Amino acid sequence: MAIEIRPYEINDWPSVWPILEPVFRAGETYAVPLDISEADARELWTVAPELVFVAGDDGGEILGTYFLKPNQAGPGDHVCNCGYVVSERARGRGLATAMCEHSQAEALRAGYRAMQYNLVVATNAGAVRLWQRHGFEIVGTLPAAFQHPTEGFVDAYVMYKTLIGASSG
Amino acid sequence: MAIEIRPYEINDWPSVWPILEPVFRAGETYAVPLDISEADARELWTVAPELVFVAGDDGGEILGTYFLKPNQAGPGDHVCNCGYVVSERARGRGLATAMCEHSQAEALRAGYRAMQYNLVVATNAGAVRLWQRHGFEIVGTLPAAFQHPTEGFVDAYVMYKTLIGASSG
Numbered sequence: 001m002a003i004e005i006r007p008y009e010i011n012d013w014p015s016v017w018p019i020l021e022p023v024f025r026a027g028e029t030y031a032v033p034l035d036i037s038e039a040d041a042r043e044l045w046t047v048a049p050e051l052v053f054v055a056g057d058d059g060g061e062i063l064g065t066y067f068l069k070p071n072q073a074g075p076g077d078h079v080c081n082c083g084y085v086v087s088e089r090a091r092g093r094g095l096a097t098a099m100c101e102h103s104q105a106e107a108l109r110a111g112y113r114a115m116q117y118n119l120v121v122a123t124n125a126g127a128v129r130l131w132q133r134h135g136f137e138i139v140g141t142l143p144a145a146f147q148h149p150t151e152g153f154v155d156a157y158v159m160y161k162t163l164i165g166a167s168s169g
Numbered sequence: 170m171a172i173e174i175r176p177y178e179i180n181d182w183p184s185v186w187p188i189l190e191p192v193f194r195a196g197e198t199y200a201v202p203l204d205i206s207e208a209d210a211r212e213l214w215t216v217a218p219e220l221v222f223v224a225g226d227d228g229g230e231i232l233g234t235y236f237l238k239p240n241q242a243g244p245g246d247h248v249c250n251c252g253y254v255v256s257e258r259a260r261g262r263g264l265a266t267a268m269c270e271h272s273q274a275e276a277l278r279a280g281y282r283a284m285q286y287n288l289v290v291a292t293n294a295g296a297v298r299l300w301q302r303h304g305f306e307i308v309g310t311l312p313a314a315f316q317h318p319t320e321g322f323v324d325a326y327v328m329y330k331t332l333i334g335a336s337s338g
Contacts, residue, residue, distance in 0.1 A: 024243075031245030074193075075316040076200030076288055076325070113322075116311065118287070119245055140309015140327045142285065147244040153282075156245070158309045158327055 003098040008052035013042060015062040019087045027149045029124050055095050063090035066099045068106055071116045080112040100134045113164040121146045122155040136161045172267040177221035182211060184231040188256045196318045198293050220275060224264050232259035235268045237275055240285045249281040269303050282333040290315045291324040305330045
């Protein structure tokens with residue numbers, strides 16, 4: 001499958017929400033209220049962030065999405081934050097990898113120097129491994145910082161990748 | 170000096186802004202735009218957070234302020250975040266200690282299980298030591314995550330304190 005990633009457009013929402021909703025409702029990976037309204041989810045994912053993208057196959061079907069935004073303001077605004085979701089029926093087809101690589105290129109293009117994930121749930125081992133393979137390091141462990149629906153209070157990781165070394169900028 | 174801490178009231182803003190403004194303008198400790206407008210600062214400090222307090226001496230003068238809010242939503246909303254600022258002319262008089270202790274009691278009262286500081290600038294050694302004395306641990310180091318006005322890109326710490334142990338709740 002050829003994966004195509006392009007900027008989100010407002011008309012994409014009806015294709016994006018069915019990808020996000022089961023992930024938010026499951027409450028296993030994202031620090032989002034499990035009962036979040038569609039309107040609030042739309043604000044969270046597509047309005048508040050600086051950049052939003054959708055990923056699809058070469059037939060044009062949307063199978064994943066990610067956002068990119070500054071993780072902090074002012075003296076912290078050179079570090080960005082991203083969130084990625086892949087459609088449940090498109091897992092294992094390389095979309096997360098493609099979006100992760102794409103987001104790093106976009107981050108550099110937008111002038112960011114580093115990327116930080118604030119709350120990677122420790123039980124989400126597949127994601128942790130994936131980010132590690134892409135050069136992200138676990139720089140911190142937040143004890144019992146995430147309430148998993150079946151595992152209870154579980155640790156979460158802060159993961160970080162320097163995109164531009166201190167010596168080059 | 171007896172320190173009194175009470176909930177922020179809307180009429181306190183003219184006393185609070187002169188405490189926040191020099192700290193935000195200096196850009197040495199908070200990830201806030203150095204040129205933030207008074208209106209945006211007011212929103213950031215007194216509207217968006219769940220709880221806001223002011224600290225003063227027994228004469229009623231306001232010399233410090235802090236906010237308390239959930240650090241994440243949904244499955245992460247049992248961890249709170251606080252920000253504290255002490256007036257430059259009241260440093261070394263125990264206000265930060267008093268506000269830190271007060272905030273932990275308020276956090277417990279509001280049902281939080283832990284407190285997290287997301288970006289404690291490494292060069293702000295006094296603050297790091299103070300939080301450590303109050304039981305906060307450096308659980309992560311964010312490389313070059315803060316652009317200090319004179320030191321350049323410096324590390325920042327994620328600091329965390331469990332308020333309620335896993336065995337007690």
